[in-house]
Amino acid sequence: MVLMPGQPDAAETKAEAAVLEARYGGLEPARIIELAVGRLFAGEIGAVSSFGADSAVLLHLISRVDRSLPVAFLETGKHFEETIGYRDALVSDLGLTGLRIVEPRAKSLSESDPAGDLHKTDTDGCCAVRKVEPMARTVEPWRAWFTGRKRFQSATRAKLPVFEAVGSRVRINPLAGWDARDIQAYATVHGLRENPLVAYGYLSIGCFPCTQPVKPGDDPRAGRWSGSAKTECGIHLGGLEQSLASSSL
Numbered sequence: 001m002v003l004m005p006g007q008p009d010a011a012e013t014k015a016e017a018a019v020l021e022a023r024y025g026g027l028e029p030a031r032i033i034e035l036a037v038g039r040l041f042a043g044e045i046g047a048v049s050s051f052g053a054d055s056a057v058l059l060h061l062i063s064r065v066d067r068s069l070p071v072a073f074l075e076t077g078k079h080f081e082e083t084i085g086y087r088d089a090l091v092s093d094l095g096l097t098g099l100r101i102v103e104p105r106a107k108s109l110s111e112s113d114p115a116g117d118l119h120k121t122d123t124d125g126c127c128a129v130r131k132v133e134p135m136a137r138t139v140e141p142w143r144a145w146f147t148g149r150k151r152f153q154s155a156t157r158a159k160l161p162v163f164e165a166v167g168s169r170v171r172i173n174p175l176a177g178w179d180a181r182d183i184q185a186y187a188t189v190h191g192l193r194e195n196p197l198v199a200y201g202y203l204s205i206g207c208f209p210c211t212q213p214v215k216p217g218d219d220p221r222a223g224r225w226s227g228s229a230k231t232e233c234g235i236h237l238g239g240l241e242q243s244l245a246s247s248s249l
Helices: 010-024 029-040 055-063 081-094 106-112 123-139 180-189 196-200 238-245
Strands: 045-048 071-074 099-102 144-146 163-166 169-172
Touching: 010 029, 010 163, 010 169, 029 055, 029 144, 045 055, 045 123, 055 081, 055 180, 071 123, 081 196, 099 123, 106 123
Parallel strands: 045 071, 045 144, 071 099, 144 169
Antiparallel strands: 163 169
């Protein structure tokens, strides 16, 4: 992997993330965002949003600090139409000016998924070409980025830190400690627009072939890749580090 000038290596970043977590991990989300944008990673930070079930909360918090902050949306070509419409409406509501729509490489799709049905036989492969590689291209210029991940969403996220190292970069999860009631209360107080699919039981929203409504009592991500052992698309796992290390970036 080619590091940007002055960018620390993976070991240094791991230590840095640990220090940031100890010092700032317990702060309120708004303050974490203010510090990250204004001081800790000024000019070298962005956000990635799915514009899913509760994306409005993080984006509203960001809009109060810097409406021009880059916000990347991974256009997989498999999103619900409702999600695309919601994305555009929410960007307008919040006055966000840094939206970046990132698509898979055409060559990669033609080689790996020419019929557009790879998700039927290889969900990991589909996510790799449509999400993981585009995500790596998105964050490659940054030192850090925000996500909307939260501990309550699933057992695999129960110990999620606010600051975590991903190779030589820092991933920041300002809302990690908030639960569903916190999210709903914030959205209600600020009158935030909701993804219309939530009304139909979609509590975690990804690509339409691999997303189902959630059954009562299940965790919010139970509708993703239902019936399989898969729990993450890969953009938050080790595959992202591998893509960032690729010489093709």
